[in-house]
Amino acid sequence: MIELENVAYGYGDNALFSQLSLTLAPGSFHFLTGPSGAGKTTLLRLCYADLRAMKGKVRLFGEDAAALDRDAVAMSRRRIGVVHQDCQFLDHLSIAENIALPLTVSGRANEAAGNLQELLNWVGLGEQADQLPPELSGGERQRAALARAVIVSPDVIIADEPTGNVDWEMSQRLLSLLIELNKMGKTILIATHDLTMIRAAKSDVSARVLRLKDGQLLQAGAEL
């Protein structure tokens, strides 16, 4: 699905990593942990071609990301659902319109009608469809972001701290949604600080836990 091979990236003179490799196989479930500033969000952005690697190769669905033009990147994004920590909604559109946005931009708005209500009910937002994003709580926004990420049935779901702004109960609910998606065959990559969520998930899904620290991506082990 997505492969990073000896990838380097940094900001200014500050190199975050210089030879980082990662493979997201179809149907796999990955947690990405590490201290703040280690480069987790940067790594995720490289995975959906929001950033271009300074060195090394990023392959999206077998294609070299560096060789993709902007339209090809857009096409790849339609196969990757992204959940941001700050959700990234268009505040002038209703929650239903925001969730349907991936269908709208790909010219499939007519498909939204049937799927949308089902999806809203699935994430527990059936009653909030017409509300604007600022009117929702943090947890509701996170669930809406997850609904938007999955509405086009992407192959990969990338989530950056999806439980960062929600309480434990809501984080469990979001996690169970992601596990459910993984069981449907979706590849999942979640960046999180929340070790309790990782422990909870390991009982339900075969997840690989990666730790990014000092520019190195390591398999986390027994400490979890």
Next chain:
Amino acid sequence: MKALLDLLFGDPQADRSVPQTGTTARLTVFVAAVMAFLAVIALAVSLTTNRVASLWAEELAQSATLRLPADPANADALLLAALDVLETTPGVSRVRALSQDEQKALLEPWFGPDLPLDALPMPQLIEVVAGGDGYDAEGLRARLSAQVPGAILDDHTAWREPLLEAASRVRLIGWTVIILIGATVAAMITLAAQASLAANVRVISVLRLVGAKDAYIARAFVRRFTLRAGGGAIVGTLFGVIVVSLMPKGDASGSLLMGVGFEGAEWLWPLLIPLLAAIVAFFATRAAAFRRLKEQT
């Protein structure tokens, strides 16, 4: 045709992706309206100049004046000889010797109404009107110099050429003004589009996150600015046409200052202004949008 229909009717859902920005919307409509109004006035001046210049050129090209020497002793003989030459010249359709009263009227603006014309040796003037393809002026001059010595044929070339040159320059200035108005509209729309794109960086970022192609994002801005410019230009053109239609009409002599306006099919020309404004806005916004989207990669 599909592109035109898309532009006119668009995709309401896609249009809603980009929030309405009141200031740039009002600014675009206002600028387009003002520029369209000025374009109508410039067009009216240009077309009027064209029409009046054509009228003058036609009138002056058709007529000439033959001036006989002021020789009271041989005046009748000279007149008869000149009329004989003129009437036998191919291409001359009509000749007419001006009466004393007509000649007096011509001199009156310079010498006043009490001019004692009888006491002055006045040259006789003959009006020569060409017909068909006209006559050979050089050949006529040669025959006149042989049969009516001292007669001078003035075919108005000396008058006509500077007039036509002046009219041509006024026309050129009119079209230059219209082109400059078009360029100003393009510049203003580009600035407004750039401001709108800059104010919507986050919107563009979200649209890209969910897989929107550049063409989709650009279309939302292009359609909006094209319709605003076209709508504003319709209002400005309407006002311009009303103002032109209220201007005082010229007299039959074709006075330029008194006759600015449209005649007949010329009234259709202003209809092109909103269309051109929309086309200019379309390409200006499209260029600005794609440039911005390329920079925001």
